Amino acid sequence: MSVTSEIRATLRDRAAAVLRDNDEGNWTKASPILYPHQWSWDSAFIAIGWAHLDVGRAMTELEQLFTAQWATGMVPHLVFRADPGHPYFPGPEWWDISVSPAAPAPPLQTTGICQPPVHALAVQRIWQLTPQARRPEIRARIHALYPRLVRWHHYLATNRDPEASGLVTTFHPWEGTDNSPRWDRALERIKVAKPGPYTRLDSSEVPDPSQRPTNWDYDRFLWLVEQLRKYRYDDALIYREYPFLIKDVFFSAIFVAANAALLDVADVAGASADDREQLTRWLDRGRAGLASRFDAQSGQCIDYDVRAGEDIRVRTFADFAPLFARTADAGQRAAQMRLLDSEDFCGHPRLRSRLLPSTSPAEPAFEPQNYWRGPVWPVINWLLWQSLSLLGYSARADEIRRDSLSQIAAAGDLNEYFEPFTGKPLGSPQQSWTAAVTLDWAASDHGSEAS
Ligand code: 9WN
Numbered sequence: 001m002s003v004t005s006e007i008r009a010t011l012r013d014r015a016a017a018v019l020r021d022n023d024e025g026n027w028t029k030a031s032p033i034l035y036p037h038q039w040s041w042d043s044a045f046i047a048i049g050w051a052h053l054d055v056g057r058a059m060t061e062l063e064q065l066f067t068a069q070w071a072t073g074m075v076p077h078l079v080f081r082a083d084p085g086h087p088y089f090p091g092p093e094w095w096d097i098s099v100s101p102a103a104p105a106p107p108l109q110t111t112g113i114c115q116p117p118v119h120a121l122a123v124q125r126i127w128q129l130t131p132q133a134r135r136p137e138i139r140a141r142i143h144a145l146y147p148r149l150v151r152w153h154h155y156l157a158t159n160r161d162p163e164a165s166g167l168v169t170t171f172h173p174w175e176g177t178d179n180s181p182r183w184d185r186a187l188e189r190i191k192v193a194k195p196g197p198y199t200r201l202d203s204s205e206v207p208d209p210s211q212r213p214t215n216w217d218y219d220r221f222l223w224l225v226e227q228l229r230k231y232r233y234d235d236a237l238i239y240r241e242y243p244f245l246i247k248d249v250f251f252s253a254i255f256v257a258a259n260a261a262l263l264d265v266a267d268v269a270g271a272s273a274d275d276r277e278q279l280t281r282w283l284d285r286g287r288a289g290l291a292s293r294f295d296a297q298s299g300q301c302i303d304y305d306v307r308a309g310e311d312i313r314v315r316t317f318a319d320f321a322p323l324f325a326r327t328a329d330a331g332q333r334a335a336q337m338r339l340l341d342s343e344d345f346c347g348h349p350r351l352r353s354r355l356l357p358s359t360s361p362a363e364p365a366f367e368p369q370n371y372w373r374g375p376v377w378p379v380i381n382w383l384l385w386q387s388l389s390l391l392g393y394s395a396r397a398d399e400i401r402r403d404s405l406s407q408i409a410a411a412g413d414l415n416e417y418f419e420p421f422t423g424k425p426l427g428s429p430q431q432s433w434t435a436a437v438t439l440d441w442a443a444s445d446h447g448s449e450a451s
Contacts, residue, residue, distance in 0.1 A: 016053055016435075019046065042432060048436050052440065059142070080109040111225075124264055171224075206426075253321035257387070259279050355404060376418045413429035
């Protein structure tokens with residue numbers, strides 16, 4: 001399907017309207033009803049979207065998020081904002097971060113876990129989009145935020161990687177891709193999984209609850225939060241006692257790209273030699289960590305369940321961690337590109353277009369409508385598009401951009417995710433991060449109008 005300049009202009013207007021409607025002044029709701037607070041990696045994507053409308057507003061989004069940074073350096077996965085207009089569950093009572101001395105002081109309320117560190121990519125993109133006249137202001141703001149970004153990365157490189165393996169350990173499915181089949185075995189191993197009584201709100205807020213995680217998932221998600229709270233969100237204690245620890249190759253890949261991005265803006269930020277040296281160390285270590293999880297035969301990069309001591313072999317978008325990390329290894333790149341367009345992924349004959357589905361249609365756990373178990377997520381395809389562009393696969397990258405824009409244009413409502421065979425829009429409409437990547441794609445025309 002072609003994406004004419006007219007369609008692009010309409011999409012730009014619609015996407016800008018979504019960000020403006022979800023704007024709360026200095027932070028942006030992830031979506032108007034289902035997610036009425038400030039989410040961490042959503043905010044980073046959202047900042048990229050804002051950068052196309054107002055680079056100052058883009059910086060404000062990140063600055064606000066970082067006011068909720070924990071003393072450990074962790075940037076929490078969700079900042080509860082006052083009076084969001086809609087209830088959200090689980091709210092601050094369930095998390096009760098007051099048990100941790102590292103949590104921010106009230107009235108700030110957050111969760112006690114984190115999400116992939118897309119923030120540095122946002123800063124890099126904001127700077128690229130900053131017009132000459134605003135450079136002094138934005139430079140000063142990047143300069144002020146930079147030490148917080150380095151502390152956030154320091155947290156991931158230490159508390160979340162005590163083995164110094166170059167791989168980040170995630171503590172909860174909500175640290176990115178909630179009901180991905182990547183977590184199924186680890187969740188199945190959890191025997192005592194009845195949390196305290198609760199009422200879900202999310203399943204009544206999407207038109208079809210089968211697009212959301214099941215109650216079985218929610219029991220385990222909530223029970224795990226109870227355990228984290230019991231350990232007072234103390235990372236060392238969690239590492240010793242807690243049942244869900246995963247070396248997550250996708251999260252780790254974003255961390256690699258984010259370290260490279262911080263180095264890229266180091267001069268703008270006036271980074272110290274120490275910071276540059278640390279960032280380079282984390283970057284190299286992350287690349288080596290991912291290489292150690294790469295299976296040359298299948299072309300996949302493989303998560304590792306620390307508690308069970310086993311590989312997680314499920315075909316999902318996370319297999320492409322080396323691409324997301326923009327690997328410099330030509331052999332890995334070639335194997336990944338073959339896998340990407342094989343029948344297991346984008347070459348599957350039933351797919352509507354060659355966009356990356358969250359789970360391979362050839363995987364037994366695949367469900368085309370269910371959240372991270374099959375649907376196409378625009379933000380994941382944006383990350384892939386960026387990587388492929390930077391790695392020089394510009395024709396393939398451009399195809400992802402065009403197909404994503406036409407899918408979003410056909411559906412009309414800037415949805416959270418899409419059915420991979422039909423392109424049917426799913427999940428929450430007016431999703432801010434979908435609007436944000438739409439703005440970025442619509443502005444990134446490499447001269448190819450259509451095809
Ligand atoms: C729980 C906000 C968030 C995204 C996550 C996505 C989803 C929340 C939920 O929505 O998770 O954090 O309630 O399902 O999985 O990646 O940040 O858009």
